[in-house]
Amino acid sequence: MAFLVDAWQFVVGTLLPFLVVLTLIVFVHEMGHYLVGRWSGIGVTAFSIGFGPELAGFNDRHGTRWKLCAIPLGGYVKFFGDEDVSSSSTDQSALDALTPAERARTFPGAALWKRAATVAAGPIANFILAIAIFAVLFSLYGRRVADPVVSEVRAGSAAEEAGIRTGDRLLAIDGVPVATFDDVRRYVSVRPEMRIVVTVERGAEKLDFPMTPKRTELTDQFGNKMELGVIGVVTDEAAGRFRTVTYGPLEAVGEGARQSWHIVTGTFDYISNLIAGRMKADQLGGPIRVAQASGQMATLGVAALLQLAAMLSVSIGLLNLMPVPVLDGGHLVFYAIEAVRGKPVGPNAQEIAYRIGIALVLSLMVFATWNDISMLFSRT
Structure with a gap:
């Protein structure tokens, strides 16, 4: 009986939010x-939506088959003239048998700019979705902010060693202005063990304090562990004047775009830190970790789950723009080469590139899934 209860809780509490x-x-x-x-x-x-056997579907008046398939880990659009769902190969003999008008309606027979626009539209749609979700959330709930004023300097921290004091107002880091305490946290967290210069206002003075954020393992409310850069300053209600900033529709869209951009820059910061050895690769998660995060956010409410969806949408859009064959970015690279050469990349070269791309993507998936499994076992 306990097993059935656990299974039901997993389906409703984790699997369902993840699939949504x-x-x-x-x-x-x-x-x-x-x-x-x-x-x-x-x-x-x-x-x-999904791969594998079709569970349900229908044909529209344009001849498109809309379907839901058994394996819900992705999806695809198959265009006329595609030999497979990745638009990576073409049945040339079938294309040659078409009239010019029919050929123009195929994906490989379309003008170069049309193919490029069609491929780029997928990731762009992900960015638009993220901006829209953030905009709705900011419009409905506003954003909780605090002034970057220090109420406490942690003992032994980088800030204490540099000379930061209680009451200091942080103005900029490396010359980049910070308006809220979140701005400070966001900038510092992705720069562990990297020298930064913090500009503060102390009375009538403006002072610069060089310091190096310490790589610190933090644990969130769900027990998830992550390594971030920390300088050891804290604010509170009195010093930071916590408040909720409200936004009109257009302001919310702008703030949604900024929030999405922060995710993009944060992703590249993580990659550079990974290459430099300042962060561990075990923070790279796969579908198991995403499912777990979905369940955790669902316990906090619809707004938290939507915020996770927006963050993942940006990440998936960015991932698809990576210049790896089989991903949208790889297709765009081929189209750029075609634009320069005046003719497509040869089929043999494309085939080799796609095989390499598939190997890279599968390797990344295996590595991320291994991280997920290792994380689960580390908690048992």
Whole structure:
């Protein structure tokens, strides 16, 4: 009986929120491809959420098969003229048999700019989704902020060693202005063991304090551990004047765009720290960790789950723009080469590149999943 209860809690508390978040992100990504492809005059044979056997579906009046498949870890849009769902290969003999008008409706027969726009539309749709979600959340709930005024300097911290004092107002870090305490945390967290210069206001003086954030393992309310850069300053209600900032519709969109941009820059900061050895690779998570995070955010409410969806949407959009064959970014690289050369990359070269790309993506998935499994066992 206990097993059934645990299984039910897993399905409702973890699996269902994960599938809702993933389906939303995948649907919007593929809809970006679909809408721009259709707008460009390219025919679509299938729009699928998931892979594998079809569970349900229907045909629309344009001849597109809309379907839901058994393995809900992704999706695809298949265009006319594609031999496979990745648009990576073409049945040339079938294309040669088409009339010029029919060929123009195929993906490989479309103009270069139409193919590039159709491919780029997927990741762009992910960014738009994230901005829209953040904008709605900021419009409805505002944003909780605090002034970057120090109420406490932790003993033995980088800030104490540098000479920061209680009451100091942080003005800038490395010349970048900071308006809120979150700005400080965001900038410092991705710079462990990197020298920074903190500018503070102390009375009528402006002082610069060089320091190096310490790489510190932190644990969130759910027990998840992460390594971040920390300088050891804290604010409180009195010093930081905690308050909720409200936004109008246009302001919320702008703030949503800024929030999405922070995720992009944070991702590149993490990659550079990973290469430099300042952060561990075990923080790279896969589907298990995403599912776990979905369940955890669901316990905090719909707003928290939507915020996670927005963050993941940016990450998936950015991942798809990486210049790796089989990803959207890899296709765009091939189109850029085609634009320069005046002709497509040869089929043999494309085949080799796609094989390498598949190997890289699968290796990344295996590594991320291994991290997820290791994390689960470390908690037992």
